[in-house]
Amino acid sequence: MHLDHRETYPPRHTSRLRDDGTRRALRVGLGGPVGSGKTATVAALCATLRDRLSIAVVTNDIYTREDAEFLLRNAVLPAERITAVETGACPHTAIRDDISANLEAVEELERTTGPLDLILVESGGDNLTATFSSGLVDAQIFVIDVAAGDDIPRKGGPGITAADLLVVNKTDLAPHVGSDLEAMARDAKAQRGDLPVAFTSLRAPDGVRPVADWVGERLAAWRAVA
Amino acid sequence: MTAAALLLLADGRFPAGAHAHSGGAEEAVRAGRITGPETLAAFCRGRLHTAGLTAAALAAAACAGAVPPGALDAAADARTPSPALRATARRLGRQLLRAARATWPAPELDAVARDHPGGLHQPVVLGLAARAAGLAPRDAALAAAYESVGGPTTATVRLLGLDPFDATAVTARLAGDLDRVADLATAAADDAAARGTDALPAASAPLLDIAAEAHAARPVRLFAS
Numbered sequence: 001m002h003l004d005h006r007e008t009y010p011p012r013h014t015s016r017l018r019d020d021g022t023r024r025a026l027r028v029g030l031g032g033p034v035g036s037g038k039t040a041t042v043a044a045l046c047a048t049l050r051d052r053l054s055i056a057v058v059t060n061d062i063y064t065r066e067d068a069e070f071l072l073r074n075a076v077l078p079a080e081r082i083t084a085v086e087t088g089a090c091p092h093t094a095i096r097d098d099i100s101a102n103l104e105a106v107e108e109l110e111r112t113t114g115p116l117d118l119i120l121v122e123s124g125g126d127n128l129t130a131t132f133s134s135g136l137v138d139a140q141i142f143v144i145d146v147a148a149g150d151d152i153p154r155k156g157g158p159g160i161t162a163a164d165l166l167v168v169n170k171t172d173l174a175p176h177v178g179s180d181l182e183a184m185a186r187d188a189k190a191q192r193g194d195l196p197v198a199f200t201s202l203r204a205p206d207g208v209r210p211v212a213d214w215v216g217e218r219l220a221a222w223r224a225v226a
Numbered sequence: 227m228t229a230a231a232l233l234l235l236a237d238g239r240f241p242a243g244a245h246a247h248s249g250g251a252e253e254a255v256r257a258g259r260i261t262g263p264e265t266l267a268a269f270c271r272g273r274l275h276t277a278g279l280t281a282a283a284l285a286a287a288a289c290a291g292a293v294p295p296g297a298l299d300a301a302a303d304a305r306t307p308s309p310a311l312r313a314t315a316r317r318l319g320r321q322l323l324r325a326a327r328a329t330w331p332a333p334e335l336d337a338v339a340r341d342h343p344g345g346l347h348q349p350v351v352l353g354l355a356a357r358a359a360g361l362a363p364r365d366a367a368l369a370a371a372y373e374s375v376g377g378p379t380t381a382t383v384r385l386l387g388l389d390p391f392d393a394t395a396v397t398a399r400l401a402g403d404l405d406r407v408a409d410l411a412t413a414a415a416d417d418a419a420a421r422g423t424d425a426l427p428a429a430s431a432p433l434l435d436i437a438a439e440a441h442a443a444r445p446v447r448l449f450a451s
């Protein structure tokens with residue numbers, strides 16, 4: 001159960017501190033179009049970071065429990081660290097307009113498996129306008145891929161322009177689908193200014209490194225404020 | 227008393243988690259019981275006069291404040307034979323409590339959060355939220371009754387691609403029934419103040435309970451209930 005012990009009007013209607021006064025887990029959202037590599041990124045992040053960090057995952061599958069089951073099958077985390085949330089056919093509603101079920105899932109994970117360092121919330125694959133509410137996550141990653149067209153960064157939309165990190169995944173496919181990575185980088189820069197962009201291929205060894213490093217920085221910053 | 231607060235509380239956009247629940251409509255669509263506007267209307271009428279009436283009376287009683295929330299929650303448990311629906315009702319109750327505390331801060335709501343960490347049935351919380359918003363028991367009953375048909379209707383639009391104008395017309399034609407159910411529920415809540423929770427209606431729809439159990443066991447579904 002959620003109790004706002006320490007703040008009368010918290011900026012978010014979920015607590016920032018644990019009962020012992022330390023900061024709760026950093027909550028990071030991963031959004032982006034269907035099939036861009038969100039689950040693959042979550043799995044790779046867990047595999048890379050789980051020795052140093054205590055991690056849990058919330059998935060928002062559109063229809064099935066595929067994402068949760070993929071993570072289980074690949075044994076990136078024990079089952080009790082993964083919660084699947086239903087979205088009533090509206091994945092963007094569940095991460096933006098009505099975050100109730102997701103908030104409850106992250107709080108429940110902290111209560112039952114905590115203390116945790118990091119909770120990753122994967123959105124169901126959606127469109128370019130779907131972003132996370134700041135009431136649910138502390139930072140968000142938007143994952144697109146080179147194979148869906150190299151004009152996506154140019155098209156923009158809130159995920160592309162405002163996400164704390166833009167990941168352009170599947171760079172290994174660029175030569176095969178004729179995507180111009182330099183143009184994508186230029187367009188992303190034009191849309192995002194100084195906000196970071198990471199080009200990844202999760203097929204390459206340690207391909208998730210740029211994202212893992214970014215998460216590490218965010219976590220350090222999160223803890224520094226406590 | 228403020229009509230605007232009732233509009234806010236009953237609005238499908240009120241962020242309390244209901245959007246991910248179909249009120250049994252997903253299972254009814256899958257079983258071929260809801261196929262279009264007529265069958266949706268029949269489903270909604272049935273749900274309104276059974277589970278809807280029971281929920282409306284609990285909400286009215288909670289709003290009236292004569293019976294403690296814990297006793298109303300026990301009454302709700304006794305009227306909800308499906309374990310899946312009991313779990314859903316408490317989950318939605320916890321989510322509504324968060325939204326209500328943020329929207330209409332009140333010591334009473336804080337006390338409920340403190341005393342019932344597992345959550346209370348959603349209709350009970352709905353009544354308490356209505357009370358915190360300055361609404362009357364009949365308002366709470368009406369909101370609960372409206373929700374009992376609004377949820378399945380919205381879900382059916384998404385599940386069947388039903389024409390949204392037809393779906394909205396279904397709800398509009400139930401307006402008289404909604405008012406009657408709210409009246410009955412309010413009278414029952416009055417009774418409960420004197421005679422206890424046994425005075426509350428225990429109308430139920432066994433098929434809704436059975437279907438909810440089947441739905442909860444499905445590995446593939448769009449809605450949480």
Ligand SMILES: Nc1nc2c(ncn2[C@@H]2O[C@H](COP(=O)(O)OP(=O)(O)OP(=O)(O)O)[C@@H](O)[C@H]2O)c(=O)[nH]1
Nearest residue numbers: 033034035036037038039040125169170201202203
């Ligand atoms: N070639 C290549 N394939 C990748 C890469 N990353 C992911 N994939 C593949 O792309 C497909 C989709 O990846 P997922 O991680 O399931 O994508 P998702 O964004 O979670 O998809 P949804 O949850 O359905 O929206 C899978 O077959 C992955 O193996 C990559 O860097 N290179």
Ligand SMILES: [Mg+2]
Nearest residue numbers: 038039067122
């Ligand atoms: Mg996925």
